[in-house]
Amino acid sequence: MSINYIPRVTQLDAVHLDKQVEELFIQQIFQATKYLEPGILQAVLPELELLIRTWIFKFSFYNKKCTFGQEMLSLKYKPENISTSKMYWYYGYKIGLNYVKDRCLYSWTSNTRIQNVIHKMETFQLVGDILNFLRFIQSGKYPMLIDFILGLELTADKLTREDLTDFSWTRELLWHNFIELMGTAISLMNMIGLRSKLSTVLKYVWWRKHTKSSATSSQAVMTHSTVCACCSNKPVLPYTMGCSHIFCYYCLMANKTVDKDYACPKCYFNGKELNKFVMV
Template identity: 75%
Template sequence: MSISYIPRVTQLDAAQLDKQLEELFKQQLFYATKYLEPGILQPLLPELELLIRTWIFKYSVYDKKSTFGQQMLSLGYKQDNFSRSKLWWYFGYTVVLKYIRERAIYSFTSNTRIQNIVHKMETFQLIGDILNFLRFIQSGKYPVLIDFILGLELFADKLTREDLTDFSWTRELLWHNFIELIGTAISILNIFGLRRKLSNVLKYVWWSDNVRTSIKSSSAIMTTNTLCACCDSHPVLPYIMGCSHVFCYYCLMANKTADPDFACPKCYYNGKEINKFVMV
């Protein structure tokens, strides 16, 4: 008799065990080939990882309709809802798609267009993972995005955590996965661009009386009391970009490199030309 309710922590553990198993296979492969000349296996890494994932898929999901991580926790997919077409879609998402992405990164490193496409694919997938995780916390079903897309439900022959009473540990594991997803999402954001957009919004807020308009100001003047518009210290190698404020060279160039639309944080003037400040 199968169990209808499966704890969320058990489902997350199964997914985590699958990742660890794949990493274990990779470590064993690298250990077995560590005496080979460096650079021999590097061009073939995507193909080697493809073989590892295909082998794992063949002897787990394809043969037994459950991953190795799920088998360790007595879980499995409901076979009456796991058709052959869904099986191949599962293989394409979990194995083929990863291979295409890794091969594109290895073979087309200098191709900006392909790298941008790969980056956008990873971004969309990450957003989908985050939204699916939030939905999973609420519903307790479909811990992995592909499970939700294909409608693959889990069942349990027995509850392997019958003595699980420490709900704080369960809650900690859930939050750990959530924070990991949020941290990954933040890492792909353009923090400088986001800060600029927020600054542009704040300059129109009625209580921001000290903010001036973004029109071009008068020529910059530097005195002994002049401070860098970014770091509020005396400018080192003073530079300007068209407004009345002076910047450190490194402050201005770092912000312009990170965000080409960087505007002066004092007057919101977006200067395109950067020039060295010359005392007249």
């Protein structure tokens, strides 16, 4: 009799085991070839990883209809959900795309257009993984995006890791994965640009009114206690933007590059002309 309900923590454990199995194979290859001349292995590293992943795919998912991590935990995909075409799509998404990305990074590092395409692909994949993980927390099915796309549902005849289904373990593992994904999502956000866009929509928040009322230029003065208005440290290569506050050159230029309408965080003055501060 098969078990239809698979605990979320057990499914996530299988995903982590798959990653560890792949890393173990790659580490063994590096260990066996560590005495070779440096640079020989790096030239064909994408192809080497492709062969390792293909071998793992052949003797796990292709032959047994489950990954090595799932097999360790007595999990498997429902046979009625698997077809030859789905196997090819699974291979292309999990292995083919990784190879294309790695080879492009190795061979066309200086090609800006290709690198931008690869970056956009990775961004879309990360967003998809985040959305799928949120859906997985709610439904308890399809821990990986490719499983959801192809409709590959897990089942089991028994659970060999029932001790891991304890509520505290489940909460800890799910929370750890959730925090990791949230950190990835936040790192993709342009917080300065986001605040600028919100300022045009939310016209009645207090700091927007403050911006309008404080938009006056004044002379900057630097003393021994002056700190950068952005990082609150001693100004490095001090610059001004028309208000009475002083910035580090890199702090000011970085913010202005990201957001042309960047305003002083102290007085909210939006200066367009950046000048090097000169002591008189």
